[in-house]
Amino acid sequence: MNDEPMQLFDRGLLLRRRLRARDSFAGADFLLRRAAEDIAERLNATLRDFPLAVDLGARSPVMADELRRLDRVGAVVTATPDLRLLPQTHDAAIVCDEEFIPFAPESLDLIVSALSLHWINDLPGSLVQIRRALKPDGLFIAAIPGGNTLTELRQSLLAADAELTGGAAPRISPFADIRDLGALLQRAGFALPVVDLEPATVRYDSVFGLMRDLRAMGGTNALIGRDRKPMRRDIMMRAAEIYAERFSDPDGRIRATVEIIHLSGWAPHESQQKPLRPGSAQARLADALGTTEIPAGEKPSRK
Numbered sequence: 296m297n298d299e300p301m302q303l304f305d306r307g308l309l310l311r312r313r314l315r316a317r318d319s320f321a322g323a324d325f326l327l328r329r330a331a332e333d334i335a336e337r338l339n340a341t342l343r344d345f346p347l348a349v350d351l352g353a354r355s356p357v358m359a360d361e362l363r364r365l366d367r368v369g370a371v372v373t374a375t376p377d378l379r380l381l382p383q384t385h386d387a388a389i390v391c392d393e394e395f396i397p398f399a400p401e402s403l404d405l406i407v408s409a410l411s412l413h414w415i416n417d418l419p420g421s422l423v424q425i426r427r428a429l430k431p432d433g434l435f436i437a438a439i440p441g442g443n444t445l446t447e448l449r450q451s452l453l454a455a456d457a458e459l460t461g462g463a464a465p466r467i468s469p470f471a472d473i474r475d476l477g478a479l480l481q482r483a484g485f486a487l488p489v490v491d492l493e494p495a496t497v498r499y500d501s502v503f504g505l506m507r508d509l510r511a512m513g514g515t516n517a518l519i520g521r522d523r524k525p526m527r528r529d530i531m532m533r534a535a536e537i538y539a540e541r542f543s544d545p546d547g548r549i550r551a552t553v554e555i556i557h558l559s560g561w562a563p564h565e566s567q568q569k570p571l572r573p574g575s576a577q578a579r580l581a582d583a584l585g586t587t588e589i590p591a592g593e594k595p596s597r598k
Contacts, residue, residue, distance in 0.1 A: 302416050302519055304468070306394075309414055309517040310376055313354055316513035317380055320355060323511035327357050330409045330438035330555055333493070335361040337436060337557065338368065338405075345369065345405035345434065351425070352393045352411025354380045354513075368405065393421055398428040401562075405429075408437040410555075413470055414517065422483035432564035435485065440470045441492055441554030447542040448505065448534075448551065455534035464522040476558050485560025486567050497551045498544070502535045505551050 313320075338345075346369040350359045353375045362368045374391035375381055381388060391397055393408070393415055406425050415421050425435050449467040456463045473492050480488035499505045509515050543549050561567060 304414050304416055305517050305519050305521075306392075306414070306416070309513070312515065312517065313513035314377060314379055316511055317354075319511040320513065323508045324355060324357060326512075326553060326555075327355065327410055329495070331358040331361045333555070333557065334358070334407055334409060334436055334438060335365060337559070338362075338407075338434075339365055341367065341434065343367070343432075347403055348372070348405035348407065349374050349398065349403055349428075351391070351396070351406055351408040352376070353388075353409075354411070356381060358407060358409040362407065396421065396424040396428055400427050401430045401433075403428050403430065404433050406433070406435045408439075410438055410440065412437055413439050413468070418471075419479055419482060422479055422485075426484050426560070426562055429562035431562050432566065433562045434559065435561075436557070436559040439476065439556045439558065441494075441556040442470045442472045443494075443552050444470045444554050446552050447538060447549070448502065451502070451534040451538040451541070452530075454537050455530050459527075459530055459533060465518050465520050466516055466522070466526070468516060468518055470554070471556060473556050476556060480558060480560045483560075484563065486563045488558070488560040490556060490558045493555045493557065495553045495555065497553055498548045499551065500548055502538045502549060505549070 344367050348362055348368050348370070349372045350362065351374045353359060353373045356373070359371050359373045362371045370387065373381065373388040375388060376390065376392060378388060378390060389397070393411060394417055406429060412418060412421065422435075429435060445467055452466045453463050456466075473490055477488060477490040480490070497505075499508075506515075538549055539547075
């Protein structure tokens with residue numbers, strides 16, 4: 296049996312696109328800034344200090360800058376897939392592939408990742424490595440695009456492909472499902488896992504503005520199974536028409552759905568809350584609710 300994870304993404308192509316987009320990314324980093332601010336806000340509400348933190352998968356200084364503004368966070372190491380993605384800086388930075396995390400076991404207090412882990416081929420394996428790199432009671436917190444992100448673009452391209460070619464080429468990368476992420480955190484050994492979703496809508500004059508931002512983000516299709524030929528002009532134009540017909544507001548602007556899933560988990564530690572043992576409760580739920588308890592196996596009578 297082959298236990299190797301399925302290879303969905305061309306990580307080399309993804310890096311080349313990010314390098315090509317590094318000069319334009321600052322004009323299209325609004326989602327990263329929002330995710331970084333949300334992560335920083337959540338950390339600020341955490342009543343403990345993090346002497347050593349890592350910004351995992353960084354492609355700009357945005358997340359690290361947010362961390363350095365927090366009194367609770369000490370030294371910040373930027374872990375990036377390529378140093379050319381970052382401007383010259385005197386801060387600590389290392390080259391790091393999110394699929395092969397180089398940190399020693401139990402060496403870090405905090406690992407954050409803002410909008411980078413959705414390009415991972417082996418996310419379960421990466422989560423296990425992250426948990427191992429955390430000290431006991433260390434925290435992992437991340438933001439990942441959710442499953443309905445770019446659903447309008449996906450539907451429009453599929454409809455145009457089906458209409459003009461009779462097929463459906465994979466043109467939009469899949470995004471994570473919130474239920475799967477919660478299960479993955481538990482499987483990776485995190486304690487007290489929390490997963491929540493924040494939806495947002497971005498509006499554009501047309502689908503071409505959306506596509507420009509995706510290129511500026513270096514976030515266009517990096518699937519291994521993608522069609523290697525450039526998209527035909529007639530398919531793109533028909534997709535633009537379908538998008539405008541189905542997903543425009545009364546003022547004519549189109550909507551693009553973005554879901555940001557926030558997930559967090561702690562490396563296990565004896566001081567953390569533990570669930571109570573079955574049968575150890577000191578009060579009956581029926582008493583609290585003012586009802587009559589029905590033993591297991593009995594059916595409530597009908598009156």
